[in-house]
Amino acid sequence: MTTDDTRERLTQAGLNLIQQALSIFDSDLRLAVSNREYQRMFDLPEALTRPGTPFSDTIRYLIERGDYGPVADIEEAVWSRVDQARAFEPHYMERTRANGRTIAVEGSPLPQGGWVTVYTDITEIKRQEALLRAHSAELSEQVLENAERLAQANRALGATNAALEEAKRELTMIEARTRQVTEMMPAHIAHVDRDFRYTFSNRKLSEVMPGSLLDVVGLPAAEALGTETFARIEPGFSRALAGEANVIEITHAPTGRRIRIALTPDRDGAGGVNGVYILSTDVTHEAQARAALAQSSKRELAAQLTSGLAHDFANLLTIILGLQGRLERMAHLPPEAAEIARSTLAAARRGGMLLDRIAAISGPRELRPQAVVLGDLLHDLAAMARPTLGAAVTLDIFTAGLDTPILLDPGPLQDSLLNLLLNARDAMAPAGGYITIEAHEVRDTWVEIAVSDTGPGFSPEALERGLDPFFTTKGGEGSGLGLSMVYDQTKLAGGTVRLENTPTGARITLRLPLRHAEPQRPMxxxxxxxxxxxxxxxxxxxxxxxxxxxxxxxxxxxxxxxxxxxxxxxxxxxxxxxxxxxxxxxxxxxxxxxxxxxxxxxxxxxxxxxxxxxxxxxxxxxxxxxxxxxxxxx
Missing domain, CATH: 3.40.50.2300 (Response regulator)
Known part of the structure; x- marks a missing residue:
């Protein structure tokens, strides 16, 4: 019988023969098992490879050595990773160490507690990824052709049969590794022939364009992508088949994602084109960043052009508002003079609103809470919106228990409600219908404002994604930013937004913090x-x-x-x-x-x-x- 000690030595010897590094930590975050490659790969001292070594000691050693880059607070970085380890979940990640080597890290929890982690040096693979993106399909074809040639050589050259079989095995491993690398890429790599039929795919299409098929090899592109998406890409396919490499960007209509698609001709030796290589990546965040950068440039230009003028104009308006306010409060003022004072104040306030709009372009929006009677604000909004809503739409307003002033920023709230009114109008067009604004307190903590209509209501997808940037149900006529703007402004004020359907249509509810405007003591x-x-x-x-x-x-x-x-x-x-x-x-x-x-x-x-x-x-x-x-x- 093999003793436990002998079995342990045999197990350790076997682990040491593995070319990948391996470590097992128990539920107390202490090292239970590691192999020799684990020590060699991370250049660890002997003390950190002994069973019982705390996970925190190993992490601290690696951080101090610079494996995680510059770290301002070492202890904070150590315990942050310890906390992540306590809530361990299966994961795969890649990180580049201080020595320039790239390590793939794959970890899984163990039923007994703790976890096992396998580390693979993928530096060389990473160096070849750019080439693999463009030519993965071609490489796969070459691997198969080489394997066939080797098989023929085996039959012809019996004396070298063993050597050729070993070469065939290695080439097959390269093909499998190539496919594994392409399937790890956060992009869809594929090839279609001249009939737009997929001959290769790394099975990532459904991740880049959710809702698409997972396995598309053998299918026509129109079936795999959907008719609408294929129609947007087909001009690029045609240019690639004509020999012109090109890159296009489309918005994937079912999800609203922005997709960049690189199309490269698959040329044969005679100068013809057999098909098209495809590299599709999700660039939604990049597109949003580009839009933000353009907006930032606009703000900077507006700030340079207007800051000096706005400063002097604001001072003049401050004086006008003060003088006319004093005039309006004078006792026994003739009605005609009082009307002139009110008109002047209204004009000055409109000038202030103009400065606010300039400031909104040239800098970030700041909350400016004011003492507002919500019922008055809603009725002012209704007076402004009714001509735009049209004769076919009836607007009703109901408020309850909000007769005293509360603190809120009226500008963003009016913008949000006007946006919701126009969306409701468009949803009910052309027949028209009823729009209702209801406002009330909730447990002396919130003020709730609901906008409901008698339209068709939200689709299931709109209920789930209506607040996402760029999501729209209006096709090319909508920007997809209206409800997103409402959400952003409400969150900035500390509130929430809820979308729902009612028996009669759609309803959007804004919930804002309720702060009563208390009178200040004299000081x-x-x-x-x-x-x-x-x-x-x-x-x-x-x-x-x-x-x-x-x-x-x-x-x-x-x-x-x-x-x-x-x-x-x-x-x-x-x-x-x-x-x-x-x-x-x-x-x-x-x-x-x-x-x-x-x-x-x-x-x-x-x-x-x-x-x-x-x-x-x-x-x-x-x-x-x-x-x-x-x-x-x-």
């Missing part, structure tokens, strides 16, 4: 502003909110006054005379008292972005100022 505010007119108007706004005001025109004056014990808040402009800015002042005072800034600079400006406190965009109304104070001084 002494230090106002820092170098423009006399703007300072006077902001002073009147603060006094209208019940606060007392002391004023400064420079940072030096503000620093001297900020030490007064009764000051409850400091409100300063960002740009002030001298080398010191309002941002510097805010940094000095943050933590000692309530601090906020105001500016005409666009949101993308670097000085504004460095502010350590809330920033109010000029021009602003008294309600926006009240909302800023409520948020900054809670």
């Amino acid at each position: 002494l505010v230090l106002l820092v502003e170098d423009d006399d007119d703007i300072r006077a108007n902001v002073r009147e706004m603060l006094r209208g909110l019940g606060h007392s005001v002391i004023e400064a025109t420079t940072i030096a004056e503000a620093q001297a006054l900020a030490n007064l014990p009764d000051i409850g808040m400091v409100l300063s402009d960002v740009q002030l005379p001298g080398a010191t800015t309002g941002v510097d002042l805010a940094r000095q005072l943050t933590g000692r008292r309530c601090v906020a800034l105001m500016t005409s600079l666009p949101p993308g400006d670097s000085l504004r972005a460095s502010a350590p406190c809330p920033v109010l965009q000029k021009p602003f109304t008294q309600a926006e100022l009240a909302a800023l104070i409520a948020g900054a001084c809670q």
